[in-house]
Amino acid sequence: MMKWVLFVPELFYTLMALVFFGASLSKKVDPRRLYVWALALAGMGLLVSVLFARQEGMLFFDAYRVDLFSQVFKVLLALGTFWVIFSCSELKGINERQHAEFYFLMAVCTLAMMMLVSAVELLTIYVAIELSSYSLYLLVSMRQRADEYVETGIKYFMIGVTASAFMIFGISLLFGMVKSTYVIDVVRVLPTVIAQPAAVVGLVLALSGFFFKQALFPFHIWAPDVYQGAANQVTTYIGTASKMAAAAMVIRFVGFSGGESGVLIKLLVALSILSMTFGNLVAIIQKDLKRLLAYSSIAHAGYMMIGILSMSQRGFASAIYYALAYLVMTYACFMVIMRIAEDGRNLQIKELAGLHKRSPLLAMTLMLGLFGLAGIPPTVGFTGKFLVFAAALEKGYLALVIIGMINATISLYYYLIVIKAAYLLEPVHPYPAVYVDSWTRYLSIILVLAMVYLGVFPDQFVALTEAAARSLP
Amino acid sequence: MIAFFKDPVLLAAALATSLPFLSMATILIFTRHNQRLSASISIGAVTTSLLCALYLLVTLHSAGAPVQYEFPWLLADQLLIPFGYLLDPLSLLMLTIVAAVSFLVQVYSVGYMSGDPGYSRYYAFQSLFAWAMMSMVISPSMIQLFIFWELVGLASYLLIGFYYEKWSASQAGKKAFVMTRLGDIGFFLGLIILLLGFGNLSILKMNEAAQAHAISPHLLTLSALLIFGGVMGKSAQFPLLTWLPDAMEGPTPVSALLHSATMVAAGVYMFSRIFPFYSGSPEAMTMALAIGTITMLLSSTMAMATYDLKQVWAYSTVSQLGFMVMALAAGGYFAGVFHLTTHAGFKALLFLCSGIFIHEYHTNDFREIGRQGGRNLVIPMICMTIGALALSGIFPFSGFFSKEAVLGVLAMQPNRIWLLAGLLGALMTAYYSFRLIFFMLFPKGGIEAHGGRNGASPGHGGHEEEHHGAIFWCMAVPVMILAAITVVLGFSQSPLEHFLVGKAATGAHTLAVEGGGSHAATEGHSPVHYMVLISAVSMAVGGIAWAWLEFGRKKATQEGFLRWLPKIEQLFARRWYLDDFLRKFLDTAIYSGVTSLFTRNDRRIIDGGIDGICQFTVASGRLFSFLQSGMLQYNLLVMIGAVALVVLYFLM
Amino acid sequence: MSTEAFAQMAFWMLVGLTFAGAAIAVFPRNILHNVLGLALALAGVGGFYLYLGSFFIALMQLLIYVGAITIAIVFAIMLSRPLHLEIPKRAVPKVAMAAVASFIFFAAILGVVFRTQWTPAVERSTDWSVETIGHLLLTRYDLVFEVISLVLLVAIIGAIVTAGFTRRLSS
Amino acid sequence: MEMAHFPILSAILMSTILGLVTILFIPDDRPKLVKQVSLGFAGVGLILALWAYFSYDVQKGGLQFVERYLWVKSLGIYWFNALDGINAPMLLLTSVVLFTGVLTMWELELRVKEFFAFMFLLVAGVYGVFIAMDLFWIFVWYDVSLFPMYPLIAIWGGTRKEYGGMKLTLYLLAGSALILPAILYLWVQGGSTTFDLFELAKMGFSPQVQRTAFLMLYLGFGILAGVWPLHTWSPVGHVAAPTAVSMIHAGVLMKLGAYGILRLGMTLCPEGLQYWSQLMALLATIGIVYGAFVGLAQTDLKYVIGYSSVSHMGIVGLGLSTMTVNGINGAVFQMFAHGVMTALLFSAVGYIYDRTHTKMIPELGGLSKTMPVASAFFIIAAFAGIGVPFMASFWAELLVFISAVKTYPVRGILAVMGLVVSALFMLRVVQKTFYGEKNERWEHIPDVPLYLATPRIILVGVILFFGMFPKVMLDVIQSTVIPFVASLTA
C-alpha cells in the first residue's frame, strides 16, 4: 500500500507544471497574471514542503525514500524556487510569449530535483538528474536578445551530455559490481568491493555527473559561461536550487564507499583543493558579476566537499548546513543583481558604483551576502565554514583546512572589490536610481536577518542538519 | 596620611619635593597666560622647598643615622618599587644646593627672561626640573633615583630646547637627551643586573652589602661599570661629553642651573651616593679614574680654543666634573663631594655673570663683549673674576680648598700619573679662565661705545633705562649672593667634612682607606700634602701668569700660543673631532647604514614580498583563466583528460 | 562449420561492422556520412544485444535509435543546411590531443576491465521474458516510467519553444 | 555558574551593538544626531567598563562577572564571558579609545552615519574578543573586528586608501587562516566536546599538539600584533586610515593580536610556548630594534607612528616570551599603555592632518608656534613612547626589560639598546615637525578648539594617571598573571 501522502510535495509541483503547461497552450496570457500564479503556487509549494518535512517512509517499491535528509533538501529546493520566482516580476530576460514555458520548466526542474534527493535507486536518480538537466538546458537557451550569449546553451548542453555519458558509464560499472540498482544494496556491497578498480572507478565516474551539477573542478567548465550567459533568473536558479540538489546527491554518493577507500578520499581532497583554488584565483580577474559568482560557486563546491569528504555524520551535517548557508547568501547576491539589472542585462562590477546611495538596503544586503560567501562572521557563511572545517579536522585534515582558510582569504579579495564598487566608487555616468518595491525591501531585510541569525544562533539548525545526516542510509 | 603631619621631617621632605611639581602642574594647566602669576607660583614653590631643605639640614644635622622613609609604590610580583626619602648628610647637602641654586636661578630669571613669550612655560619647566632633581637627590632606592634621573633628562631636554624655533637649540636638546640616554642604557642595564643578582636596589642595602662583600665581585664590577654609564651620560664624561657645550643653546640661567650646578652634577652625585658600593670594585674605580682624567684633560684643551663665553664655562664644567670623578674614583669621597659643592657655587656664579653680559650685549663672543666695554659692568665683572679665581684654585676662594682636597687624594694614588694629570688640569684651568678674563678686561683696540647701560644710543629711552635697571638688579643680587658664598664656602671645609664623613657611621671615610689608600687625603698634613699644595698653587698662578703674558699685558698680541699650532688649535676647537666622529658615525652607520638598509629591506623584501605574493596570486588567476578558454572542446579536453588521469590513477 | 563457429564469425563481422560504422560516424567531415555511419553502428550494437540474449532490446534499439534519433538528426541537418557551409580544415593539434585523451581513457577502462574480478551473482534467474520486463516497469520502475514520460514531454515542449516553433508559427 | 549579577560584560558588548542598530535607524540627513548618539553609546560603554574595572575584586582574583550559557550543544560552544586581570585593562582601554575616537571625529562630514556604524561594529568585535572565554566566540569577534577595517579605510582614508585598506584587511584576515584551524585543532584534540577556554586548558594536550597549535596561533595572531616580519601592514594601513580608525586600530586592535597569543596560545599550549619562546623573543627583539631604525628614516608622520608601534609591540612580545610574572605583567601593561599612547599620537596627527592636509614631515615644521596645544599632545605622547617616567609605558617597559634581561640576556640587552634609537627617532620627529621657525603656510591655522582637545586631554590624563599610579592597574593584572604563571611552570 503506497502512502501517497509522502509524495505530496512532488505531486504539488507536478500540478504546478501542469498548470503552466495548460497556460502555455493558450494563445495569449498576461505575464503579470502568470507571475502572480507562479508566485502563489511556488509559495504554496514551499508551504507544502515545510508541512511535509517530518514525513518518513518508502515509496515505489523502495525506490523512493522520504526521510529528514530528503525533506530538508526539498524545503531548500522549494525555498530556492520560491525566491527565484519571487524575483521574476520583471522577467525581461525571457521572451514574454515564453513565460508560461519558463514557469513550466522551472516547476518540472524543481520536481525533478525533489525526486533526485529522494530517489534511492540508481536508474531513478539518473532519470531524475537528466530531467532536471534538460529543463535547465532549455531554460538557459531561452534567454532573449542575447546574441553575445547565444553559445551558452550549446556549451552547457554539450558538456552536460558528456558528463552524463560518463555518469551512466560509471553507473554501468557500479551495476556490474553490485548487480543491483538499489542504493541500499550499493551501500551494503560497495565498501566490501571498493578495492576492485571497477567499483571505485564506477563510483568516481558516477560521481562526475553530480560534480558536474555541483560545478566542482574539473567539471566546472560550464559554470562561468552559463552563469554569464543565462538570464538572471535562470542563473539564480542554477546557482541556488540546482546546487542544493547536487549537494544532496554528492553527499549521498560519496557516502557509498563508507570511507573505506583512502584513494577515493585522496582524490576528493585533491578535487576540493583544486576547486577552491581554481575558483578563487580565476574569480579575481572577473569583470562580470555573474561570472564572478560562478567562479565563487566553483570554490564553494570545494568548501562543501571538505565537509563531505570527512565521511562522518558531522561532516555530512556540516555540508548540509553549508548548502543552506550557500543558498541564502547566493540568493542575496543574485537578488541584488536582478534588482539592479531590471532590464535583464548582465551586470558589470563597475555598474554597482554608488549603490550605497542608489539603494542603501540593497548595498547592505549585497555586502552581507558577499561577506557571508567570504566566510566572515557573524554571517551564516562563517558558521558554515566553521562546521565544515571542524568536521574535517576531526578526521585530521589540518593541512586541508589551512588551505581552505587561505583560499577564504584570497576570495575575500574579489568580494572586497565588489563591495568597494558598491560602497566606494563614484559612478562615472549616473546610473538610474534602483527601484525597490516594498516586497523586495522586506525580503532583503529578512535575508539580512536570516544571514546574521543563522550565523549567530546556529544551534537548532545544526541539530536539524545532524538529524538529517543521521537519516542517511 | 596622618603620618605626614605627625612627622615634621617627613612633611618637610614631602613638601620640598612635591611643591615644585604642583607648581608645574598649576602653571601648565591654569596660569599659562598669566606670566607674572606663573613666576610667582614657581618662585614661591622653590622658596618653600629651600626653606624645607634648610629646615631638614638643621634638624637632622646631628642625627646619627640616616633617616629613611619608604612607601611601597608598586609591587610587581617579587619586585617592590618603593617611593620615599632617604635623608642623610649627603642628600641633605645636595638637596640644599639644588634648592638654593634653583631659587637663585629662578629669581635671576625674573630679570633675564622678562618679555620672553614663553615665560610661563619657562617657569613650568624650571619647576619640573626642581621637582625631578630634588626627588632624585633624596631617593632611597636606585629605581626611584633612576626614575627621577630620567625626568631630569626630560627637563633638561625641554629647557635646552627652550628656544625651539632655533634649529640649533632643538638640535642641542635632542642631542643632550639622546646622549644621556645612551649612558642611561648602561645605568638601566646595570640596575637590572644588580636587581637580578642581588635582589635589592635600596641604596643603603647596596652600600652595606658591597662593603660586607655580600655581592659577588663579578656582579659588582659588572653592574658598577654599567651604572657608571649613567654617570658618563649625565656628567658628560668621555666619550659622551659633547652634548654639554652644545647645551648652552638654552637660556643662560638654564645653563647655570642645569649644566653647572645641578643636573650634570647628578652623575657625580650618584657616584658618591653609592660610593661604598663602587669602592667594592677596584676595577670599576680604576676605569672611572681613567675616564675622569681623560675627560678633564680633553675638555680643558677644548676650553682653550673657544671664544664663546658660555662654552668656556661649559668646557670648564666638563673638566671640573672630570676632576670630581677622578677624586671619587681615587677614593676621595669627601674631596669629590666637596668639590661638587664649591663648584656648584662658583660655576653658577660664572654662568649667571655671563648671562648678564650676554643679556646686555646680545653676543656670546667674549672678545666682542670686551670690545664693547664689558668691564664697565662693574659688579658682574668683579663677580666673574671672583668666580674665575675660585675656578683656578686661588686662595681664599672656595675652589682652592676643594681642589687641594682633590689633588691630595690623587697624590695618594700609587701611580703618580693621576696627580700629574690633575696638576696639568689645574694649570690649564687657570690659563683658559684668565684668558677669558683678560680678554674682557683688556680688550685689544680699546672700547667701542655701547648703547647698553652707559651709552645714550638711539632706541633706548629713559623709561627703558629704568626698566633695565630693575632687571639688572634682579640679576645682580643673586650673582652677588653667589659671589659671597664662593668667598666664604671654602672655609667650611672641616665642618662639612665632619658632617659628611664623621657622622655617617657607614660613610666613606673608612672605606676610602680600602678604596684608594688615601688616608692622608682627609686626615692630615703630611709632607706630601704640602708638596701638593705648593705645586697646585704654583700651577694656578703659573696659568694665570701665562694668560697674562699672552693676553693681559699691554703688549700682548692676544693671540695665544695656539695660534702657532693651527693643527692643534683646530683639534681643540673641533673638540678633538669627537662631534665629527659622532656625526660621521650617525650618518654612515645609523642613517645611511642600518637605517637605510632596514628601510630598504622593509619596503623591498618584507613588504615587497607580501605584495609579490599578492601579485603572484592575481597573476596565477590570470594564468588559470586560460583553462577557461571559451573553446568548448578544449574545455572538454581538460575535463576528460582529468577524468582519464583519475581513472588511470585508480588503476595504479 | 558449426553453428558456434558461424556465430563466432558473424560476431566478429558484427564487431567490424559496428566499428566501421562508428568510425564513419566520427571521422568524415561530411555530416550526412556521419549520420549513415551512426545508423550502421547503432544497428551493429543492436546485433550485440541479440548476442546478449535480448531480442526485445535489439528491436527497441532499431526502433528508437535508427528509427527515431537518426531521422531527427537528418531533419536537423536539413534545417541547418550545413552542407552549404564551408567545411573547416582539421586542426591537427586538437585532433591529436583528443586522440591522446580518448586513448588514455580507453586504456584506463581496459585496465579496469581486466583487473577487476567480475563475480556473477549467486542466484541467477533465467527469466528473459518481455512480460517480466513489463511487470517490472509497472512495479519497481514505475516512478521512472512516469518520469521518462515527463522527460519526453519536456523535450518536446522545449524543442518546440527553443527552436522557435512557437505560437508565432502556429498562429 | 553564578548568574545572579547584572551581566555587565554583555551589557558593554550590547552598548556597541545597540549603538550600531540605533545609528542605522537614524535618517541620513541628521549627521549631528548620529554623532551625539554615538558619543552617548560610547559613553555608556566607558562608564560600564570603568565600573567593571573598578569593581573587579583584586583580592579574590580569577574570573569574575562570569556569564556562561550553552550556545551550540553539539559542538560545545558556550556564551562564556568573564573578566579577569588580563582583559579588564583591555576593556578599559577599548572603551577609552572608542570614546575619544568618537570625539575626535566630531568634524566628520562624509557619510557620517556609515562611518560610525562601521566603527561600532569594529569595536563590538574588539569588546567581544576581550570578554569572550570561548574559542568560537573569540574567533568570531576577532573576525568581526577586522573586516569593517576595509570600508573604514577605503572610504574615509587618506594616502593610497584603497591599497592600504585592501592590504590591511587581507593581511590580517590571512592571519585568521591559521587561527581558525588552530582553534579547531585544539577542539578536536580535546575530544571535540567543548570550546570553553578553561576546560580545554585543563585537557593537557600532548607536547606535539601544543607546538603545532601554538605556532599557528602565534603566527596568526602575530600578524595583528605586528610581530616582525609580519608587520608591514601596520605602517601602510595606518597611513591610509582615518584618524579614529588609526586610533582604534593601533590602539586597540593590535592588542588583540598580543591578547590572542596570551589568551589562547599561552593558556592552552604552555609547552608549545616553552618550545617556541626562543623564537618569540628573537622576533620581538628584532621588532623592537628594527622598528625603531626604520622609523628613523620615515618622512610621513603616520609611518613613523606605525613603525613605533611595531617597536612597542615588540616589547609586548618580548614580555610574553619571558614566561615570568613580571614579563607578562609588563606586557599586559604595555598593551594598555601603548594603546592609549598611540591613540593619542594618531589623534594628534589627525588634527594636524585635518588642518594642514599633509603629514609629510619636511612640509611641516614650526607647528608649535601656531598650534602649541595641538603640538603639546603629540610631544607628550612622544615622550610616553620614549618611556619617560610617570608615563604609563615606563612601568611596562621597566617590568618587561627586567624580565627579558633575566630570561634572555643578549636579546634583552639588545632590546634595551633599542630604546636609544626609539628616543632618537621620536625626538627627531618632534623636532622636525614642531620645532623650528614658524612656518608661514600654517600661520592661519587655529589651535585645537576645546571640543576637539577634550579627547586628547582625556588620553593624556589616562597616560599620566596610570603613569603616576601604576598600582591601580598592575594589581589587577597580576591578580591573574601570578596564578597563570604558576600554572605555566607547574
Next chain:
Amino acid sequence: MNSLGTYLVIAAALFSLGLLGVLQRRNLIGMLIAVELMLNGANINFMAFNRFLAPEPAVGQIITLFVMGLAAAEAAIGLSIILVLFRRVHSINVERAQQLKG
C-alpha cells in the same frame, strides 16, 4: 558465447570513439552523434553485465531501454538548441562559439 571481457572492451572502445568524436568534431551535430555512440557504449555494458552477472535479467534491459529513451529526448533538445545557434550565427561550427571566456 563470447566472454564478458569482450563485450566490455567493445563497450569501452565504442565509448572512447565517441569521446574522440566529441573532442575533435567541429560540427555540433557531429558531436551529438558522437555522444550517442558514448551512450551506446554504456548500454552495451549494461547488457553485458545483465547477461553475465546480474541476478535478474530484466533489470539491465530496462535500464538500457530507459537510456535509449533519454537519448532520444536528449537528441531532440540538443538539435533544437543547435538550431537556435544556427539561426543566430548561421553556423553550427563549435569554434564559432567562443565569445565567453576567461
